[in-house]
Each structure stands twice: as C-alpha cells, then as structure tokens.
Amino acid sequence: MAHFSNQLVTRDQAKVMNRYDIARRMLTHLHNDEAVIGGIGYSNFDLWAASANPNGRRQQNFYMLGSMGLAVPIALGVAMAQPQRRTIAFEGDGSILMQLGALGTVAARAQKNLIVVILDNGAYQITGGQKTLTDQGLDIVAVARASGLAQSAWAADESAFEETIQRALKEDGPWLIGCRIDNSKPVDTTERDPSRIRDQFMRGLGVKK
Amino acid sequence: MADRAWYEIVRDVLKQHNVSLIPFVPDNVLRPLIELLEADPFFTAFSVSREEEALGIAAGAWMGGMRAIVLMQTSGFATLANQLASLSVPFQIPTMMIVSERGTLGEFNIGQMLVARTMRPVLDCLAIEHHTVARLDEVEFIFDRSIRQAVATLGPVCFILSPLLTGGKVFAA
Numbered sequence: 001m002a003h004f005s006n007q008l009v010t011r012d013q014a015k016v017m018n019r020y021d022i023a024r025r026m027l028t029h030l031h032n033d034e035a036v037i038g039g040i041g042y043s044n045f046d047l048w049a050a051s052a053n054p055n056g057r058r059q060q061n062f063y064m065l066g067s068m069g070l071a072v073p074i075a076l077g078v079a080m081a082q083p084q085r086r087t088i089a090f091e092g093d094g095s096i097l098m099q100l101g102a103l104g105t106v107a108a109r110a111q112k113n114l115i116v117v118i119l120d121n122g123a124y125q126i127t128g129g130q131k132t133l134t135d136q137g138l139d140i141v142a143v144a145r146a147s148g149l150a151q152s153a154w155a156a157d158e159s160a161f162e163e164t165i166q167r168a169l170k171e172d173g174p175w176l177i178g179c180r181i182d183n184s185k186p187v188d189t190t191e192r193d194p195s196r197i198r199d200q201f202m203r204g205l206g207v208k209k
Numbered sequence: 210m211a212d213r214a215w216y217e218i219v220r221d222v223l224k225q226h227n228v229s230l231i232p233f234v235p236d237n238v239l240r241p242l243i244e245l246l247e248a249d250p251f252f253t254a255f256s257v258s259r260e261e262e263a264l265g266i267a268a269g270a271w272m273g274g275m276r277a278i279v280l281m282q283t284s285g286f287a288t289l290a291n292q293l294a295s296l297s298v299p300f301q302i303p304t305m306m307i308v309s310e311r312g313t314l315g316e317f318n319i320g321q322m323l324v325a326r327t328m329r330p331v332l333d334c335l336a337i338e339h340h341t342v343a344r345l346d347e348v349e350f351i352f353d354r355s356i357r358q359a360v361a362t363l364g365p366v367c368f369i370l371s372p373l374l375t376g377g378k379v380f381a382a
Contacts, residue, residue, distance in 0.1 A: 035273070062272065065295060065300075066291065066292075066294070066295020066296060066299075067261075067265065067291065067292045067295045068291075069261070070261065070262070070264070070265035070268075070292065070296065072265075073261075073262045073263075073264075073265025073266045073269065074265045074266070074272075076269060077230075077265065077266040077267060077268060077269020077270035077271070077273065077275075077277070078269040078270070078272060078273040079269075080230060080253070080270055080273070080275065081230075081269070081270045081271075081272075081273025081274050081275035082273045082274065085273075099259070099261070099262060101257070101258025101259055101262060104258060105255075105257050105258060105262060108255070109255065194300040194301075195299070195300065195301050197300070198300040198301060198302065201272055202272050202274075205272065205273055205274070206274075207272065207274040
C-alpha cells in the first residue's frame with residue numbers, strides 16, 4: 001500500500017474543516033484504548049474538549065504543556081514501547097515545522113502502529129495568527145512523503161478524514177493525515193496539571209495500576 | 210570484572226536496569242558505546258535528527274513502560290533546556306541522559322568550550338541530578354545508583370562523561 005489512489009487531493013483542494021469537529025470525529029473511531037498525544041496550543045485544547053464525556057475524561061490522552069514540536073517523538077516513543085497499541089500524534093502545523101526531522105525518524109523506524117494527524121490552519125493562532133510556512137507554500141504532506149512516509153495524504157473533507165483514520169487504525173502504518181482547519185477558537189482549555197496528566201495517561205496505558 | 214572498559218560497564222548496567230531504548234545523536238567519543246549497543250539485540254539504538262527529538266521519544270517510551278537513555282554531545286545538551294523545563298521536570302518523567310563532555314581538558318574549538326559552560330548551570334537551576342564520571346572504578350556505582358534514583362524519584366539524571374574517563378577528543382597538534 002503505497003498511496004491513497006482514491007483520495008489524493010492537494011492542500012489547496014482540501015476542504016477547510018474545524019479543529020474541534022476533527023478531534024470529535026477521530027475520537028468516535030477509537031475503540032481500543034488508542035494513545036493520543038496532543039501537541040501544544042489549540043490542537044491540545046480541542047482534544048481535551050472533545051475527550052470530555054459523562055463518565056469522565058478519556059484517560060489515554062497525553063497533553064503537552066510546552067516542548068513545542070515533540071508530539072510526534074513522544075507518540076513514537078509510546079508506539080515503540082507498546083507495539084500492540086495504536087498511537088496517534090495530534091499536532092499543529094506550526095509545531096511540526098519545528099521538528100520536521102521527526103517525520104524522517106518515524107519513516108526510518110517504519111513504526112506500524114503510529115498515526116500522525118496534522119491540523120494545518122497556516123497560522124500560529126495562539127500567538128496572534130501570524131502566518132506559518134504552510135501558508136506560504138510549504139506542504140506538510142509533501143514533506144512527509146519526501147521524508148519516506150508514503151502513506152501520507154490530505155483529507156479531502158470530513159468523511160474522507162474518517163475513512164482514512166479508520167483505515168489507519170486497521171492497516172499497518174506509519175500514516176500521516178493532513179487536515180486543513182479554520183481559525184475557530186478552541187472549545188475549552190486543557191487543565192494545566194502536568195503530573196496528573198502523566199499519571200492518568202500511564203494508568204490509561206496500563207503501565208500503572 | 211576489572212577488565213571492562215567504561216562503555217562495557219555502561220552497557221552492562223543499562224541491561225541490568227532494563228534500559229533498552231537508545232535514541233542518540235552521534236558523537237565520536239561515544240562511538241564505542243554506540244557500536245556496542247547497536248550490536249546487542251537487547252538494545253534498540255538509533256540516531257535521530259535532534260537531541261530534543263530523542264528526549265521526546267524517551268519520554269513517550271517511559272510513559273508506555275519502556276526505559277530509555279539519550280546519548281549526545283555537550284553542544285547537543287545545550288538545545289534541551291526548554292524540553293527539560295517543560296516536559297521532563299514538570300511531568301515527572303525520569304529522562305536519562307549520557308553526555309560526552311567537550312569544552313575542557315584539551316578542547317580545541319572555542320565554540321565547544323563556551324557552550325560547555327552552559328551545561329551544569331542549566332542542570333543545576335532545574336535541580337536535575339547530574340554526575341561527572343571521571344574514574345573507571347566509579348562508573349558502575351554512579352550509573353547503578355543514579356538510575357535507581359531516577360526511577361524511584363521520577364526525576365531526570367544526566368551522566369557527564371569526562372575526558373578523564375573517555376580520553377575525550379584531542380587536537381592533532
């Protein structure tokens with residue numbers, strides 16, 4: 001499986017979607033306690049917001065509170081430690097631009113259980129909406145492919161995103177799914193309690209009882 | 210086992226403590242250790258593009274139940290202040306690091322000499338446990354006890370390998 005022949009769209013053709021809605025749609029397909037690493041900023045906040053449910057909050061999520069750019073490396077580490085568990089990095093365009101080498105590392109490790117979701121609004125939105133390089137011609141999916149991640153594609157729209165994430169949860173990766181998103185404010189703000197976040201996550205992964 | 214080289218002792222202690230994942234940025238002084246770890250199927254040793262990437266991988270592995278140690282040069286450590294301050298320390302992740310010490314005892318590159326001066330102050334102001342390993346007869350004790358301490362206290366630890374131990378890197382005068 002080298003490419004997505006049925007859904008190859010360019011960044012320009014991809015529909016501009018909503019970050020919270022993408023997080024919510026992704027989470028509805030997670031039925032096996034998959035690990036999700038939320039990068040910093042609004043990707044993190046909307047992952048937090050979408051993970052709330054009447055029985056508490058999803059435990060298998062990790063929320064970074066700094067260390068910009070490390071969502072993919074952290075997810076790779078989790079995926080290597082627990083090869084039977086699917087692990088997802090939920091990362092923004094500004095963040096991944098800080099750590100493009102990590103895409104090459106994921107490709108070199110050929111990490112089968114790893115999925116990278118990039119939320120690309122072309123802006124450092126949390127700092128005032130300054131343009132990122134993706135708004136000036138840099139195509140993250142193209143960079144990913146050139147880094148060796150053959151299974152990388154832009155999600156054409158919401159249903160294509162869901163179709164791709166379902167496939168990535170079943171078939172061997174690594175995968176990278178690019179999602180263009182709008183500049184909506186996040187729905188909530190992540191609780192800034194790092195030791196609790198780490199402890200919950202490790203319990204969610206069965207590392208702590 | 211008095212005949213072991215420093216890198217053989219380090220390998221043995223890492224194995225005893227089940228530290229099996231070794232993301233690294235290459236270094237000439239660490240080369241014998243890297244080669245030893247790469248040759249041993251117990252370890253998964255691989256190079257990454259930046260030290261902070263290695264730190265992230267090690268952090269994820271720890272949370273997933275696998276122990277890791279990051280290998281780097283002194284100049285590489287200088288890129289880690291933000292990640293140590295915003296990931297390892299506040300999240301209580303016992304990031305383990307081996308740094309081959311440059312900048313002293315015969316340094317020939319002024320840039321290495323200056324950047325090396327930032328290492329211990331950064332470790333000290335983040336209250337990170339660190340040891341300068343200079344003697345062969347202390348390698349096992351320092352690594353063994355410090356790995357135990359890192360795991361028990363959920364605090365990072367940095368092993369600085371002095372040229373007194375490794376021979377360092379010298380200018381061919």
